[in-house]
Amino acid sequence: MSAILEANSLSKSFGAVTAAADINVGVQEGEVVGVIGANGAGKTTFINMVTGYLKPTAGTIRFRGRDITGLKPRQVVRTGICRSFQVSQLFRDLSVLENMLIALGMLREGRLSWLAPLHTAEREREARAVLARYTVESHAATQVATLPQGVRKLLDIAMATVSEPALLLLDEPTSGVAVEEKFPLMDTVMGPLQASGAACLFVEHDMEIVERYAGRVIAFYDGRILADGPTARVLADPEVRKYVIGSEIHRARVV
Numbered sequence: 001m002s003a004i005l006e007a008n009s010l011s012k013s014f015g016a017v018t019a020a021a022d023i024n025v026g027v028q029e030g031e032v033v034g035v036i037g038a039n040g041a042g043k044t045t046f047i048n049m050v051t052g053y054l055k056p057t058a059g060t061i062r063f064r065g066r067d068i069t070g071l072k073p074r075q076v077v078r079t080g081i082c083r084s085f086q087v088s089q090l091f092r093d094l095s096v097l098e099n100m101l102i103a104l105g106m107l108r109e110g111r112l113s114w115l116a117p118l119h120t121a122e123r124e125r126e127a128r129a130v131l132a133r134y135t136v137e138s139h140a141a142t143q144v145a146t147l148p149q150g151v152r153k154l155l156d157i158a159m160a161t162v163s164e165p166a167l168l169l170l171d172e173p174t175s176g177v178a179v180e181e182k183f184p185l186m187d188t189v190m191g192p193l194q195a196s197g198a199a200c201l202f203v204e205h206d207m208e209i210v211e212r213y214a215g216r217v218i219a220f221y222d223g224r225i226l227a228d229g230p231t232a233r234v235l236a237d238p239e240v241r242k243y244v245i246g247s248e249i250h251r252a253r254v255v
């Protein structure tokens with residue numbers, strides 16, 4: 001196996017706040033990595049730096065050997081890295097199908113243009129095929145604002161995958177989703193992902209999900225990496241149990 005993503009000594013400061021400090025992460029081809037850490041530990045900051053939404057204060061990011069540090073989000077997407085957001089970035093007033101047509105239009109044309117028709121019969125067929133792969137085709141005509149959270153999350157992830165990324169970054173794919181829907185949602189996401197051979201790094205607060213789907217876990221604490229290794233080993237690490245999992249148990253009681 002060879003590393004497709006290499007983040008070296010990444011740091012990010014916001015004024016006096018150090019959101020990430022000296023982050024070193026390598027992701028191998030096809031690997032599924034869980035990222036855990038309490039609120040404010042730096043997980044989203046790390047994803048934002050890799051995907052071009054934040055410029056690192058220091059450090060470098062290489063993807064398939066190419067230095068992508070400082071590229072804009074749409075340039076990062078073209079290299080083969082896609083993401084979903086902690087709070088989904090969908091057009092709430094449009095239908096599920098219309099959202100997917102926009103994702104495909106952006107992919108094909110690079111931007112939206114009045115001159116390029118979004119809704120062709122062929123594009124609709126393609127959009128419905130992606131929706132079906134993610135089990136949300138029956139909601140095609142539904143307005144996004146009225147969707148259950150689980151369907152909204154699946155649509156967001158489905159839209160992130162239309163460019164067939166080699167690395168998919170998911171920021172809390174199951175947050176706000178009913179407990180009994182979490183495993184089916186992850187099964188739906190992991191099926192196409194494994195079929196495509198893409199690597200995936202997902203941020204998750206639910207340790208049962210991490211245990212089931214991640215082959216490896218990276219634990220963040222206070223902007224730093226506290227542990228990185230095989231899932232069972234990291235989840236059993238006394239420091240991870242004390243500083244990360246302990247706070248998750250507290251969080252679950254409070255939320």
Ligand SMILES: Nc1ncnc2c1ncn2[C@@H]1O[C@H](COP(=O)(O)OP(=O)(O)OP(=O)(O)O)[C@@H](O)[C@H]1O
Pocket residue numbers: 014017018019037038039040041042043044045046086
């Ligand atoms: N744009 C910003 N401006 C200022 N501070 C920020 C900004 N983004 C993040 N931070 C701070 O950086 C730290 C890390 O935040 P981050 O969002 O990466 O945490 P997280 O691990 O994703 O947490 P959560 O589990 O709540 O999503 C926090 O202290 C946060 O307040």
Ligand SMILES: [Mg+2]
Pocket residue numbers: 043044045086171
């Ligand atoms: Mg976050």
